[in-house]
Amino acid sequence: MSRSSPGADVASPDERPKSRPGPGLAVLTALAQPVGTAIVAGWQHASAGFVGYVLLVFSGLALADRHRFPRRNFLIVVAATLTYHLLGGPVGVTLLAPMIGAAAVMAVGHRWLVATATAGSYAVWVLVSGATLSQALAALALIAGAGLVTEIGILVAAEVRNGIAEQRRLSEERQRRRASEQRLLIAAELHDVLGHHLSLINMRAGVGLHLMDRDPEQARAALDAIAQSSAEALREVQAVLNTLYPAGEAAPRAPAPGLDRLAELTEDAALRTRTVIDGTSRQLPAAVDRAAYRIVQEALTNIRRHAGPGAAATVTIGYRPEALVVEVDDDGGGAPPPQPGPVPRAGNGITGMRERAAALGGELTAGPAPDGSGGWRVRATLPLGSDETREATA
Numbered sequence: 472m473s474r475s476s477p478g479a480d481v482a483s484p485d486e487r488p489k490s491r492p493g494p495g496l497a498v499l500t501a502l503a504q505p506v507g508t509a510i511v512a513g514w515q516h517a518s519a520g521f522v523g524y525v526l527l528v529f530s531g532l533a534l535a536d537r538h539r540f541p542r543r544n545f546l547i548v549v550a551a552t553l554t555y556h557l558l559g560g561p562v563g564v565t566l567l568a569p570m571i572g573a574a575a576v577m578a579v580g581h582r583w584l585v586a587t588a589t590a591g592s593y594a595v596w597v598l599v600s601g602a603t604l605s606q607a608l609a610a611l612a613l614i615a616g617a618g619l620v621t622e623i624g625i626l627v628a629a630e631v632r633n634g635i636a637e638q639r640r641l642s643e644e645r646q647r648r649r650a651s652e653q654r655l656l657i658a659a660e661l662h663d664v665l666g667h668h669l670s671l672i673n674m675r676a677g678v679g680l681h682l683m684d685r686d687p688e689q690a691r692a693a694l695d696a697i698a699q700s701s702a703e704a705l706r707e708v709q710a711v712l713n714t715l716y717p718a719g720e721a722a723p724r725a726p727a728p729g730l731d732r733l734a735e736l737t738e739d740a741a742l743r744t745r746t747v748i749d750g751t752s753r754q755l756p757a758a759v760d761r762a763a764y765r766i767v768q769e770a771l772t773n774i775r776r777h778a779g780p781g782a783a784a785t786v787t788i789g790y791r792p793e794a795l796v797v798e799v800d801d802d803g804g805g806a807p808p809p810q811p812g813p814v815p816r817a818g819n820g821i822t823g824m825r826e827r828a829a830a831l832g833g834e835l836t837a838g839p840a841p842d843g844s845g846g847w848r849v850r851a852t853l854p855l856g857s858d859e860t861r862e863a864t865a
Contacts, residue, residue: 494535496534496571497531497532497533497534497535497537498531498532499531500530500531500534500567500568500571501527501528501529501530501531501532502531503531503564503567504527504528504530504531504563504564504565504567504568505524505527505528506564507563507564507567508523508524508527508560508561508563508564508565509524509563510563511561511562511563511564512561512563515561515562517561518561520558520560522558523555523558523560526551526552526554526555526558526560527551527555527565527568529551530547530548530551530552530555530568530569531567531568533547533548533551533568533572534548534568534571534572534575537571537572537575538575541572541575541576541578541579541581542576542581542584544572544575545569545572545573545575545576545584545585545588546584546588548568548569548572549569549572549588549589549592551568552565552566552568552569552592553592553595553596556596556600557595557596557599557600559600562613566613566614566617569617570617570620570621570624573585573589573618573621574621574624574625574628577621577625578625589614589618593610593611593614596610597610655826656830659765659823659826659827660765663765663768663769663772663820663823672697676697696741699739728761728764728765728768729755729757729760729761729763729764730755730760730763730764730788731760732764733746733764733767733786733788734746736764736767736768736771737767737771737786740771740775740784741775742771742774742775742778742782742783742784743781743782743783743784744771744783744784744785744786745783745784745785745786746785746786746787746788747785747786747787747788748787748788748790749787749788749789749790749796750789750790750791751790752788752790753790755795755855756855758831759795759831759853759855762827762828762830762831762851762853763788763795763797763851763853765824765827766797766799766824766827766828766835766849766851767786767797767799769820769823769824770784770786770799770824770849771784771786771799772820773820773821773847773849774799774801774847777847778801778802778803778846778847779803779845782801782802782803783801783802784799784800784801784802785798785799785800785801786798786799787799787800793854793855793856794833794852794853794854794855795852795853795855796850796851796852796853797849797850797851797853798848798849798850798851799848799849799850800840800846800847800848800849801840801846801847802840802845802846803840803845803846803847821835821837821849824837824849824851825837827851828851828852828853831853831854832854833851833852833853833854834851834852835849835850835851835852836848836849836850836851837849837850
């Protein structure tokens with residue numbers, strides 16, 4: 472049982488609903504009670520009279536502040552309804568306002584007030600009106616039925632509110648999940664872009680320093696390549712960061728990279744690279760096209776980092792009816808064959824490539840070349856018609 476300080480008639484902040492409905496229900500009740508009672512009274516060949524209809528309208532309109540002053544509101548509605556019946560008004564739609572007022576009071580925990588006011592009003596009506604036993608029992612049954620309907624209404628309303636809250640929670644959870652997936656995608660894009668270009672810049676800077684005194688022209692060419700790689704890195708980073716802005720605020724300044732830029736990627740790889748196209752080249756879903764490019768980019772970056780000097784790579788793009796197969800092999804460049812044990816190159820780059828493939832419903836494998844030459848093979852299969860691909864493309 473909820474208690475409050477003497478004279479306090481306002482629901483506490485914890486008891487109040489977060490959003491209060493407008494006066495629509497009060498107006499509807501103020502119309503429904505006199506109209507419904509007039510119809511029922513017509514069947515009984517009786518009339519509520521002018522004062523009776525005024526009381527029914529008043530009790531309905533009094534519901535307008537039921538959320539702000541639930542107890543005071545309920546007592547006013549009960550008093551108006553009791554007065555109507557003490558004046559001899561016919562039975563009709565007269566308990567609608569008390570039922571709504573009672574629901575507002577019970578919603579904030581004052582069931583004792585509803586029980587006390589109902590019992591007291593019933594006793595006053597029986598004593599003052601001089602009702603017969605059958606009339607008293609009929610009135611008691613009507614009040615009990617109204618109470619039952621009110622309880623059921625409260626339970627249904629609670630279930631509806633819970634359902635709405637659950638739907639809102641699920642919607643917010645989906646939004647958080649999409650935001651998290653977007654952040655992971657951006658992180659993967661930045662990892663690939665920065666890892667590729669920074670490793671390329673580092674390698675060419677080393678070449679430039681080595682040749683600066685012996686061959687200034689070659690050193691100048693290395694510096695030019697560093698300038699181009701850094702400019703391309705800045706463009707790609709800007710394109711990735713543009714996705715952080717809400718739609719309409721900043722349009723991407725560069726298209727997302729795809730296999731149409733594969734030749735540019737391999738020429739800029741700073742190692743001997745051969746490209747093989749297996750099958751008929753065709754338009755790919757945007758998500759698959761972008762993922763294939765990033766996988767090749769990361770695989771070439773790993774070759775520069777981990778393979779021996781003079782390593783050569785072969786990039787194979789296989790167009791299958793239901794999937795795109797991306798395979799990047801290197802010959803090891805004279806590096807010793809990997810020893811048995813944990814995969815030596817299974818770092819963030821390979822993890823990121825696997826996640827890209829898995830996000831599209833595909834798979835990626837990475838490991839030593841099967842011929843035991845000390846080389847490495849990365850092979851990804853990206854479905855072209857999966858639900859994940861369609862969703863990512865959309």
